[in-house]
Structure formats: structure tokens, C-alpha cells
Amino acid sequence: MFTLNKKVIAAASSLAVLALTATSFTPAQAAPKNQARSVVSADWVEKNLNDPKVVIVEVSTEPGIYERGHIQNAVKISWHTDLVDTVNRDVVSAAKFQKFAQNSGISADSTIVLYGDKNNWFAAWGAWIFNLYGAKDVRILDGGRVKWEKDGRAMTTAVPTKPKGNFTSTRLDKSLRATLLQDVIPVAKKRVKADLIDIRSADEFSGKIFAPAGFQELAVRAGHIPGAINVPWGLNVNADGTFKTVAELKKLYADRGVDGKQPIITYCRIGERSSLTWFVLSEILGYDVKNYDGSWTEYGNTVGVPISNPSGTVWGAN
DSSP: OHHHHHHHHHHHHHHHHHHHHHHHOOGGGOOOSTTSTTEEOHHHHHHTTTOTTEEEEEOOOSTTHHHHOBOTTOEEOOHHHHSEETTTTEEOOHHHHHHHHHHTTOOTTOEEEEEOSGGGHHHHHHHHHHHHTTOSOEEEETTHHHHHHHTTOOOBOOOOOOOOOOOOOOSOOGGGBOOIIIIIHHHHTTSSOOEEEEOSOHHHHHTSOSSOTTOOOOOSSOSBOTTOEEOOGGGGBOTTSOBOOHHHHHHHHHTTTOOSSSOEEEEOSSSSHHHHHHIIIIIISOOOEEEOSSHHHHHTTOTTOOOBOTTOOSSOOO
16 A cells, blocks of 8 residues: 555656646747757747847858858857867867856856757757756757758848856766777777767768868778767758658667667767767757767777778778
8 A cells, every 4th residue: 555655646746747847948948849959940049039048159160151141149159269179189178168158148047059051060069068068958950050041041240249148067078978998999899888870971981981072180090980880960861951850860770770778979080970960869869879079080090999991991801
């Protein structure tokens, strides 16, 4: 009898929490797509342009693109100076990131919406960094800058002046970041079980090419980490750059044996394209995922670690 009462009480408590959660969402937290708070539509952004709790952030790579025109009230992040340590190969420090976030008007209760060029690659990198340092509400604009422009939506050259925010960086969340020695090599050598997802092109994965044309960061060896599954990042999105539905994304990975039942590590060349896949798997599907920002330029240049090189371009076929 006592056990039954405990179950009833627990069930009632759970329902009460769910009811409280459902009624506590503000309009700024409504999910327009994918039944996830992580993705917002262009319509949603237009309706919330002047909401002081919504901070829009552009993370693009093309020089001068923000200055040429951007979404109203959007602040700019330069990924290669604001999101990384410019001396060490590392992510930006907690102190520097906090200073930047506060100067951009970001507070503890801000809804942070990131967008950018190149299919939101570096916007997703930005989302990963914000999550690493404890931001509570981080989203990506569906379709990014390209779709916004193609839809003919308004842009401005006016640079906003934001009141200083109160965002405080937490310690870096190691549960979201994979490192070579602690996470990747144990999986490659089959000492630890995890799903390794290589999001690069099939030719990069097989070792036929070292990197796409025009990409400067290279490894001395071509191929992939042993045991990795190749799911190119572009399969996550539609032709217009918007994310596929939750059902489509779950099927995409389930068909390749990835269902979220064991940890996942995503990687690419330097960690930017894999951030998009990390975002899909972690923030949209809710799986346990780490992004390996060292990626192939670290792994492929490391002495004493195994590689798989089906094309036989470096060190022979295997």
C-alpha cells in the first residue's frame, strides 16, 4: 500500500512540474519548428526584433558581409577572433567570452539567436561555444543568412548599441567537447564504445582528397578515424538550408545505426562543419553528443594513432 502511494505521489508531482513548465514559457520561447526550442523561423525573428530579451548574433565568414547589411539589431561575432584563442589552438577563454557577451548586450535571461553565411556552419560553432559556457537559451535561425536574403527580408547597415548585459560564463562544459587523448583515441582503438560521426564529404572520408578545394588547413594523412560513420553535414538540411524535421533527422541517423543510445562524437576538419551536426544531434534530437574541434587536422597529424585510408593515398590502403 505504501509503495502504491509513493507512485501516485510521484506521478502527481511530475504532472505538476509539467503543467508549471508548460505555462511558464513566454512568447520568446515558443518553438516554431521541429518541436524544439533550438530552431527559430525567420517569421519568429521578425516578430521579436525589438524584444530586449532577444539578442540576434551574426557569425559569418565572408569579410565585410555584416557591414554590407545584416538583420536589424544583430550584433557581430568574428569567429576567428571572438570565439577562439588567437595564440593557442583552443576555444576562447571563459573570461574573454564573458566580456564579449556582456558587451553585446547578452544577459543570463537572454534568448540568443545565431545566424550566418555558409549554411550556418559558424553560427552552429557559435551556438556550441555559447553552450560550452553555460548560456541557457541558444537557437539558430532556420536557413541562416542565405535564406533570409533570398526571401527578400529587410536588412540594415546600422550597428546597434546595446546596454551591457550580465551574462556570466560558467566553467567550460566538458560534456560537450571531445579531446584527442581522453575521448577520441580510446574510441578509435576500441577501448570505449561511442558513435564517431565524420561529417565531411565522401572523398574526404575515403582519403581520396585531403580537403575541399580552397580549404587551407590540412593534415599530412588523408582518410578517417577508424570506426567512424560518414554522414555528410548537408544531409541534415533541405535545399534551402533549413533543417529537416525531427522525424527525418532521426531516420537519417537511425538508418546508419545511430539512435542516441550511446555517446556520439562529431568531427570534420577543424570542427566548424561538425558543429552543425552536433547542433542537430544534441540540440534538436537531444542525444548525448560531443564535438571534436581538433577534428581531422589534429587527428590526421598526430603520430602513433591509427587511421582508415580506403583510397590508399597516404601510408597505403587498409
